[in-house]
Amino acid sequence: MVANSETALSVDSCSKCGGPVKDQPFAKTEQGYCCESCYLEMQTTKDWQQERIKTETVLAEVLASAIDLREHETGLHSKRVACHTLELARQCYPNDPELLRQIYWGALLHDIGKIGIPDAILLKGGPLTESEWKVMRTHPEKGYQIMSQIPDMQVAADIVFSHEERFDGSGYPRGLAGDAIPWGARLFAVIDTLDAMTSDRPYREGMLFDIAKAEIQRMAGVQFDPEAVELFLQAEPVMRRMVSLKCGTAVIP
Ligand SMILES: [Fe+2]
Incomplete structure (x- = not known):
């Protein structure tokens, strides 16, 4: 006072x-x-x-790591992509902590719908058949259905729904293109590819940052929004450092 x-x-x-x-x-x-x-x-x-935000964030992180453990060895993929997406989003919305949290939660829980995909499909070693792909492609909508039950999570739910869309409209489930894809999901798409390419897999080592960067640049305007790619390039030093540290932590606004 x-x-x-x-x-x-x-x-x-x-x-x-x-x-x-x-x-x-x-x-x-x-x-x-x-x-x-x-x-x-x-x-x-x-x-x-x-207190509520802290509890929601911890619950979301625990849920994301449970989903990761089902599919990934380390269980850190979701946390990493959420932290990296948040870092990019911070450049656009430095003074909007509520929106930043939504983008963080959306990126963190992007694959929550995979909880509804049978093991025989999700964990199948070989390539999926067309009918199996049909089931797999339902995971964004399943995720949206889960997320939209949580109060005040609409922006995050929309990111979950749209995280497999591609800028040219060739993604799924709705085939959204360009600006119709939520901005948070367009940022996430760049980061998801960066993480997928630079992470170790059972059958190969993670690729170098520069190889992933070249692929992201090559797919600008096709898979990715050129503006999101530009933002990624501007944030290259911090992205490079986060990837090299396999960073999975961020200060949540
Ligand atoms: Fe996904």
Whole structure:
């Protein structure tokens, strides 16, 4: 709280409740001056929201690692792509923590729908048949159905729904093209390919960053939004460092 000695300022009413502020304890907030009771209520709400965000993030990360463990050896793929996508998104929306969190959660839970894909298809060693592919291609929609049940997760749910789309419209499940694909999903697509190419697989070692970078540039305008590729190139030093560290941590806004 700001001491009442500063009430020489021309503050008459609380910016929140409109009640009198003059000659009472008051506080300066981003919205203006407010009375003590509104200030205390705001602080409680803020603490509660931060706790909620922390819990949601931990739950989402645990869920993502469970999905990864089913398909990937390390269980860190989802966390890595989420951190790298968040890093790119930060360049576009440095002052929008809510949107950044949605993009992080969307990237983190992109494959949540695979929970509904049978092991015989998801873990099949050889190439999938056309009918198996048909089942596999349902995972973005299955993921969307799961995510859209969570309150206030619409942006993240849309990223999950659209994460297999391609800029030229040849992706799935809806064949969206260009701007019709959510921006977070267009950023994610670049990062997913970067991670897939630079990660070790049971049958090959991870490729060099420069090989993945050349492929991403080659597919600009086809698989990837050229603007997302440009953003990736601008962030090359940090992307390169994250890939070399196999980084799977980020400061969540
Ligand atoms: Fe996927």
